[in-house]
Amino acid sequence: xxxxxxxxxxxxxxxxxxxxxxxxxxxxxxxxxxxxxxxxxxxxxxxxxxxxxxxxxxxxxxxxxxxxxxxxxxxxxxxxxxxxxxxxxxxxxxxxxxxxxxxxxxxxxxxxxxxxxxxxxxxxxxxxxxxxxxxxxxxxxxxxxxxxxxxxxxxxxxxxxxxxxxxxxxxxxxxxxxxxxxxxxxxxxxxxxxxxxxxxxxxxxxxxxxxxxxxxxxx
Numbered sequence: 001x002x003x004x005x006x007x008x009x010x011x012x013x014x015x016x017x018x019x020x021x022x023x024x025x026x027x028x029x030x031x032x033x034x035x036x037x038x039x040x041x042x043x044x045x046x047x048x049x050x051x052x053x054x055x056x057x058x059x060x061x062x063x064x065x066x067x068x069x070x071x072x073x074x075x076x077x078x079x080x081x082x083x084x085x086x087x088x089x090x091x092x093x094x095x096x097x098x099x100x101x102x103x104x105x106x107x108x109x110x111x112x113x114x115x116x117x118x119x120x121x122x123x124x125x126x127x128x129x130x131x132x133x134x135x136x137x138x139x140x141x142x143x144x145x146x147x148x149x150x151x152x153x154x155x156x157x158x159x160x161x162x163x164x165x166x167x168x169x170x171x172x173x174x175x176x177x178x179x180x181x182x183x184x185x186x187x188x189x190x191x192x193x194x195x196x197x198x199x200x201x202x203x204x205x206x207x208x209x210x211x212x213x214x215x216x217x218x219x
Contacts, residue, residue: 021110022073025081029073030056049083049119055142059150062180064173068150072157078112079153087118091145093152095162104159113153117145133185140183147177148188165189 022029025040026047033039038057045053059065072079093115095101103109122138130136135144151173155164164170165188174188 021075021078023069023079023081025052025056030069031073049138049142051119051121051138051142052081052083052117054139055117055119055144055146058139058143058181059146059177062147062177064177064180065147065150068154071154072150076107076110077157078110079115079150080112081115081117083119084116085118085120087116090118090141091149092116093149093156096156101156101159101161104157111157113156115149115153117142117149131185133183135183135186140181143181144178144183144186144188147181148174151177 020029022031024030026044028041028043030044031039038060040053060069071077093113096111096113100111100113103111119138119142122141124130124136135141151170152162152164155167155170160167171189175184178184178186178188
């Protein structure tokens with residue numbers, strides 16, 4: 001009887017730990033089922049944008065996305081994902097505090113990061129045609145946001161402070177993932193002035209969508 005009670009307590013503790021780590025969307029961890037298929041919970045479906053979820057699935061299906069999903073789906077990491085329609089760009093991963101960065105080598109300590117996404121509904125206006133090899137729907141933009149911002153969070157997890165965009169490893173990963181997503185023309189890098197529009201992003205969207213006229217906003 002006692003052994004059954006202990007087993008039940010351990011199971012509850014494991015369940016709580018599992019839900020308090022990994023990539024957290026709407027307060028619950030994103031998980032795969034036994035067949036490797038991503039299954040969103042009822043709470044996640046009810047409280048988040050379909051574009052955010054579709055973008056995640058598309059990102060996780062890329063080689064780098066698959067690796068990073070596995071990497072962060074451990075008790076060591078907690079990535080809190082929120083949606084904010086007032087966010088200037090489509091996604092942002094704020095740099096964590098110095099203590100979190102310094103704890104990168106302490107695998108017994110859980111590290112927490114934040115990812116902010118802006119799934120403002122967007123579609124190609126009537127009379128316009130989507131530009132080739134560029135995002136053309138809200139889900140496209142969210143897939144790109146997941147891809148770019150999770151690369152920043154990965155570097156944070158390795159103790160690497162900003163800036164990241166000029167790093168060869170960042171750009172190699174971004175280019176490979178953007179190609180897999182079908183956006184080979186899309187860049188992810190800092191402009192000369194953080195307050196200026198990025199020219200590549202203007203070509204992607206321009207005056208057609210004010211919320212999408214910036215490229216991926218730097219954290």
